[in-house]
Amino acid sequence: MLKGDTESKIKLLVYGIGNASRGDDALGPELLARLKQHMLNNQQDANNLFQITLEEAFQLQPEHIYDFEHQDMILFLDADARFSEGTCFTKISGNSLAMKQAYVSHALPPEQLLAMHESLTDEETPPAFALSMGAQHMELEEGLSEQAKTNLAEAEQLLLTLLNSSLDQWQTQATI
Amino acid sequence: MKKVVIEPVSRVEGHGKVTLHVDDDGQVQEARLHIVEFRGFERFIEGRPYWELPLVVQRLCGICPVSHHLAAGKAIDQIAGVSQLSAPAEKLRRLMHWGQTLQSHALHFFHLASPDLLFGMQSEVEKRNVVAVIEAYPDIALKGVKLRKYGQDIIKAISGKKVHGIAAIPGGMNRALKPEEIRTLKEPLNDIIAWSKDAVDIARSLYEQNQPFNANFASLSTPYLSLVSSNGDWEIYDGNMRIKEPNGDIFKDQYPCSEYFNLINEQVKNWSYMKFPFLVEKGTEQGWYRVGPLARVNNCDRFSTPLAEAARQQFMAQSSYGLPHATLAYHWARMIEVLHCAEAIQDILNDNDLTSEDLKRDGQRQATGIGVIEAPRGTLFHHYEVNEDDQVTMANLIVSTTSNNRAMNESIRKVANDHLSGQTLTPELLNLVEVAIRAYDPCLSCATHAMGKMPLQVELLNQQGQQLDKITRSHTGEIA
Structure with missing residues (x-):
């Protein structure tokens, strides 16, 4: 976990989800690592708007609802096998439909985690966004595919832009 | 013979497909749970330096990385020459x-x-x-x-991190x-x-x-395989193997883990990436067994803690003869x-x-290491051989879901025979098949989680391999 430097900024939890040894599934942790490096390289002028907490997970699990405590916003970075090229930035929310749809695995999709937070805690669930990157190959192997590397670079640019944008601008940029 | 296919199995890790093969009388002669994710483990490991293994094998499974970590840790203790x-x-x-x-x-x-x-x-x-x-x-x-x-x-607390921690x-x-x-x-x-x-x-x-x-x-009335301690207590980290017959008689006791390859062999079938382990002495048809919580509780003589031991005695009392199956x-x-x-x-x-x-502890470097532990889903074997350059030249992993492979197929077959009506697959049957598989808590995906990767299907086929019916539950839960 790496945190930004002041308490007055918007508290942003960034989750990098995926397995570094599963081909393009590594996109989430890889983008998280790049963000961490960016934060280390730019301590003085970076992240004027946000106090960032970085977390990494193979898969989202129910206990991750406790990571939401004291956060103002949440951003999930993840590979998405439903498309192969480019990125997709969306505003997401927990709702019962998401929970009912997402019961096929030990792992939870972000929408279900948000819905569990809403149902099981007394805290207000922070606004949440997902930055998804197109993925193709998820076999047990190391290294991103060439297309995934392109998608990662695109996602990195978008992420750095977002980190210099207000919440309103995030809402504008996101598809629902 | 006719074939029924159910896909995919929801609330089971990964994605899978079930085919039910029925004869002309409508009896399910064979059920096949097809799992596509179990491949490449050994290739992933071979060629790496042995001391890397406890870290990298955590990436084999997003559900039980600690089990792989500790099994590999036990194996490399032996390679490092440390027996205690x-x-x-x-x-x-x-x-x-x-x-x-x-x-x-x-x-x-x-x-x-x-x-x-x-x-x-x-x-x-x-x-x-x-x-x-x-x-x-x-x-x-x-x-x-x-x-x-x-x-x-x-x-x-022990490994320092939620994921990718270093403990062993x-x-x-x-x-x-x-x-x-x-x-x-x-x-x-x-x-x-x-x-x-x-x-x-x-x-x-x-x-x-x-x-x-x-x-x-x-x-299913099956043998059970698990670790037990030297005095027969329930054990998940160390100990030796015990196998009980379905009637509760002991078939093997205190069998050394270092000789597991003389006890267990694996059968390959052309329709599955996942192998079918069996007890060598009993052969492929009679030698399949079950692992996991039911096996461990059935096999042990006692728990070492009072509340769990009282619960075990209550559990065992449900069966007046033999073991609870x-x-x-x-x-x-x-x-x-x-x-x-x-x-x-x-x-x-x-x-x-x-x-x-x-x-x-330190010791004299060895060429082989075998680490066996009880993962949550059952007995987990890690076996490595390394060369003089410290590289892994051979890796053999038997994960617990593999040991339960035949049992899952047989449980599906029983459910289908008990509940399949005619040649039509229903959402109710799909769910019953899933309930049967889910009881074993199989881990099918071993660490991919990405959206769009988690469906399951059941298919019904006749003796000629023709599809009679098919039902699918998508990763969003919709049935088609």
Whole structure:
């Protein structure tokens, strides 16, 4: 976990989800690592708007609802096998439909985690966004595919832009 | 012969496909659970330096990385020439493994299995999911989440991180616990034990409420394989193997893990990536067996902690002859293990060895290492050979889901024969097949999680291989 430097900024939890040894599934942790490096390289002028907490997970699990405590916003970075090229930035929310749809695995999709937070805690669930990157190959192997590397670079640019944008601008940029 | 296909299996990790082969009389002669994710483990490992293994094998499975970590750790202890860890190192590993087992079982029971058990398998499909559990039983759901979190907190305290942590190293452990970390872990323990006891009561009462149906559902009379300690106690970190016959007689006892390859062989079938382990002495058709919570509870003579031992005695009393064989009794056995882990954690957190820096032993380098532990889902084998350059030249892994492969197929076949009507696949049958598979808590994906990767399907085929019917549940839960 790496945190930004002041308490007055918007508290942003960034989750990098995926397995570094599963081909393009590594996109989430890889983008998280790049963000961490960016934060280390730019301590003085970076992240004027946000106090960032970085977390990494193979898969989202129910206990991750406790990571939401004291956060103002949440951003999930993840590979998405439903498309192969480019990125997709969306505003997401927990709702019962998401929970009912997402019961096929030990792992939870972000929408279900948000819905569990809403149902099981007394805290207000922070606004949440997902930055998804197109993925193709998820076999047990190391290294991103060439297309995934392109998608990662695109996602990195978008992420750095977002980190210099207000919440309103995030809402504008996101598809629902 | 005709064939029925069910795909995909929901609330089972990964994605899978079931084919049911029926004869002209409509009897299901064979069920095949096709799993596509179990490949490439050995290739992934071979060529790496052996001391990397405990770290990299965690990436094999997003559900039980700690089990792979510790199995590999035990194997590389042997390669490092260390046959006996220091007492503090072994206690830290045991604590980590109890935390892993507790959190894994809690996730399975409360998140995946409880909808079937609380609402009943015949209740409407829309109700059998975790959201319904949260709405109807928020207290139970929250206890499940907190048990899971507690197990994760133990793993994080020992390995330093939630994921990719380093705990086991050749011949020992990386770091001791700090007194303040132990104090923090002790704080919620009374609640953890109380909730674990509640979980046993829930699992037992749900099973007993519909005992005749539950005892028969997907039930199989099989041998059981697991580790036991030298005095026959329940054991998940070390010990030797015990195999019991279906009637409870002991077939093998204190069989050394280092000779597992003389006991077990693996059959390859052309329709599955997953192999079919069998006991060599009994052969491929008679030698299949079951592993996991039911096997461990059936095989052991006792638990070393009082509440779990009392629960075990109550569990064993359900069967007046032989062993309890009900597949749905896996859930009950699983919660007894949660209770034992909670008790054992409480005991060991009072042990001063956990803060000792006597963590590493050295020895004379060996060429082979075999690490066997009980993962939450059953016995897990890691076997490595290394060359003079420290590179792994051979890796053989038998994961617990593989050991239960034949049993899962047979349980599906029994369910299909008991509940398939004519040549039509129904959502109700699809769900019953899933309930049977889910009892084994198989881990099919081993670590991919990405969206769009989690569906399941069932297909019905005749003797000529022609498809008679097919039903699919998508990753979003829709049936087609």
